[in-house]
Amino acid sequence: MSRISEQVERARGARDKRAALGDDLDLDSYTDRSRADITYREDPSTLPAETKRQMLETGITLDDLRQRAGTFVQVDNVVVHSSASQDGIEVLDIVTALEEHAWLEDYLWRAVSADTDKYTAKVAIEQSHGYFTRALPGSKARSPVQSCLYLATERLAQNVHNVIIAEEGSELHIITGCLVPRRTASGLHLGVTEFYVKKGARLTFTMVHNWGSETAVRPRTAAIVEEGGTFLSYYICMRPVRTLQMYPSATCAGKGAVAQFNSVLVAGPGSSMDVGARVVLAAEGARAEVVSRALSTGGRIVARGHIVGQVPEVKGHLECRGLILSDNGEILAIPELDGQVAGVDLSHEAAIGKLAEEELEYLMARGLSRDEATSAIIKGFISVDVAGLPPQLAEELQGAVALSDQEGL
Numbered sequence: 171m172s173r174i175s176e177q178v179e180r181a182r183g184a185r186d187k188r189a190a191l192g193d194d195l196d197l198d199s200y201t202d203r204s205r206a207d208i209t210y211r212e213d214p215s216t217l218p219a220e221t222k223r224q225m226l227e228t229g230i231t232l233d234d235l236r237q238r239a240g241t242f243v244q245v246d247n248v249v250v251h252s253s254a255s256q257d258g259i260e261v262l263d264i265v266t267a268l269e270e271h272a273w274l275e276d277y278l279w280r281a282v283s284a285d286t287d288k289y290t291a292k293v294a295i296e297q298s299h300g301y302f303t304r305a306l307p308g309s310k311a312r313s314p315v316q317s318c319l320y321l322a323t324e325r326l327a328q329n330v331h332n333v334i335i336a337e338e339g340s341e342l343h344i345i346t347g348c349l350v351p352r353r354t355a356s357g358l359h360l361g362v363t364e365f366y367v368k369k370g371a372r373l374t375f376t377m378v379h380n381w382g383s384e385t386a387v388r389p390r391t392a393a394i395v396e397e398g399g400t401f402l403s404y405y406i407c408m409r410p411v412r413t414l415q416m417y418p419s420a421t422c423a424g425k426g427a428v429a430q431f432n433s434v435l436v437a438g439p440g441s442s443m444d445v446g447a448r449v450v451l452a453a454e455g456a457r458a459e460v461v462s463r464a465l466s467t468g469g470r471i472v473a474r475g476h477i478v479g480q481v482p483e484v485k486g487h488l489e490c491r492g493l494i495l496s497d498n499g500e501i502l503a504i505p506e507l508d509g510q511v512a513g514v515d516l517s518h519e520a521a522i523g524k525l526a527e528e529e530l531e532y533l534m535a536r537g538l539s540r541d542e543a544t545s546a547i548i549k550g551f552i553s554v555d556v557a558g559l560p561p562q563l564a565e566e567l568q569g570a571v572a573l574s575d576q577e578g579l
Contacts, residue, residue, distance in 0.1 A: 187555055195386055195413075200327035200358045202244035208322070213245050214251040221320070221351070228347025228378040230318040231520045239343075240303065240315040244330065246297035246323050250443035258309030259342070260302070261317075262330055265352035267302035277333055278575065281364040281421075283394035288390040293329045293362045300361070302332035305371070314343040314376075321357045321385070332363040336371035336399070344373075348387075349380040354383035356412075361546045365393035367401045369424065376404040381411040384438060391414040397453070399426030407443065408436040410469075417474060419448040422456035422484075437469025439487040439498065446474025446504070449513070464522075465548065466492070466499030475518065477505040482513025492522035493548070 209218065214232040222232050232251075237240050240261030248262040262268075268274050278444040301317050321328050324373035326353035336342045350357060359381075367373045373393075381387060395401045401420055420429035431447035460475040476511075477486035492501035504519040523546055533543035 174272045177305075180514075180574050182558070187559070188202055194415075195358065195388070197288065197327065197358075198434070199475060200325055201323075201398050202247060202296060202298065202327050202329065202571045204248045204326065205323055208245045208248040208250065208260070210249060211251050214241065217243075217250070218296050224351060224380070225320070225347055227344045228318070228380050229347055229376070230316050230347040237313060238312050238316045239311045242301040242303070242315075242317040243320070244299055244301070244318070244328075245320045246326055246328060246477075249299050249328075249534070251256045252301070254315075254575050255278065256309075258306045259306040260306070261315055262302045264297075264333060266371070266534045267333070271302075274333065277335065277364065277366060278331070279364075281366070281394050282362050282390055285392060289360050290362055290390050293331055293390075295427055296329050297331045297465065298329050300332045302333050303342070303344060304335040305337055305342040305373075307337040307368075308339045309337070309461040310341040311343050314345045317344065317346045319346070319359065319361065321348075321359055323515050323554045325356055327358040327360060330361045332361065333366075333373055334373065335366045336364065336368060336373040338368040340368070343371045344468045346377045346526045347380070348377065349384055350382040352382075356382070357386070359385065359387045359389070361389045361391075363391045365391070365401060365420075367393060367395040367399035367427075369396045371396075372402075373403075374399045374402045375408070379405075379407040379411070379414075380409045381407070381414070383410040384412050386412055387416070389417065390525070391418035392416070393420040393429065394534050395420060395422050395424065395427040395429055395492045398426045399424060399429070400428040403447070405431070405433040405445070408434065409440050410441050412440065412442065412572040414441075414443045414445065416444075417448060419450070419456070420456065421452055425453045425455075426455040427453060428457045430459045431461070433473075434464065434516075435471055435473070436465045436467065437471045437499070439468035441469035443469065444472040444474070446472070446476065448474075448476040448478070448508070449486060450478045450480060452480045454481055454483045456481075456484045458484075458490075462488075462491070464490065464492040464501050464503075466494045466496065466501050468498045470497040470500045470555065471504075473506045474505065474506075476508070477516055478508040478510065479516055481516030482511055485515040488518035488520075490520040490522075492520075494524055495548075 239256040475488035
């Protein structure tokens with residue numbers, strides 16, 4: 171039996187043990203069947219104008235694919251488009267990638283185990299596409315690769331498995347937009363994503379989620395970073411979501427490897443977000459940073475962070491800042507530092523509070539109304555200004571945050 175087959179068999183066992191794995195969602199209440207009218211398009215700009223407008227809010231632009239090193243679009247469980255526009259960059263749906271690259275099986279379910287929980291088990295057993303993105307050795311992406319996962323059908327479970335590889339000495343930037351149309355009241359997104367950052371490579375992954383008030387979201391993500399590699403992850407969720415649970419992890423397996431996770435979360439009434447990140451520092455000189463900005467306007471946010479120092483001469487830092495703007499809001503910060511040997515340098519800081527009255531008064535004294543002053547402070551609090559982002563990607567991310575901000579607050 172192959173390693174993949176063994177993983178799937180373990181996944182079947184995990185699926186049958188739902189109670190032990192925390193059965194908070196009834197998977198049988200969702201359908202996996204996409205509409206028959208969803209088909210592949212050589213030119214994704216022919217998608218409906220309203221669909222493209224909503225995708226643009228998450229940083230996905232389809233009218234000129236030359237602006238991107240590659241493009242992948244999946245609607246429900248159907249691949250709508252996949253292409254690369256730069257030499258040295260591969261973008262394929264995962265099924266085609268496995269047909270063209272037999273060696274890819276060695277990466278599947280290596281960073282994330284298929285039997286982690288019932289959600290990974292469902293993806294392993296019932297996977298319907300997802301994307302494969304790869305930067306060849308030494309290749310430098312001139313612009314981001316964009317991927318869009320669009321959940322269009324009511325009560326549909328979207329099951330995707332993504333594999334991203336930055337080969338030795340390469341540089342790859344990916345911006346992913348995940349969203350539902352305004353009319354879709356409910357649905358389930360299950361996304362397994364595995365990152366492999368090879369020696370001296372740099373991979374930036376930016377994810378903007380625009381879900382709906384009845385959407386359930388369960389991403390399962392892990393990265394393995396080799397010697398001198400850098401993995402940067404930025405996550406933005408500022409629209410309502412019924413329930414979001416994600417706890418990505420990274421293992422800094424090589425000397426001098428770096429992993430950073432940054433998140434911006436806004437939870438309105440009825441939203442429940444449980445978001446965190448875990449980094450294992452397993453090699454000398456490895457570094458990690460986990461930073462979150464959490465804003466509750468009536469919803470619940472759990473902001474987690476866990477850094478494990480397994481060898482000497484590693485450094486890690488956790489930081490959480492939270493603002494509660496409603497009497498019904500709740501933010502829970504859970505920092506964990508695990509130093510397993512002498513010589514580690516791990517730290518954390520967390521603060522949860524309300525808008526400072528003195529800051530409001532300062533701005534109001536300079537001519538702003540109270541509402542204008544409040545808006546200015548909030549926008550400054552959730553602004554995304556992250557060192558290391560390529561200028562084009564940083565500008566687009568700020569634009570996505572601004573568009574989300576118009577409706578999210």
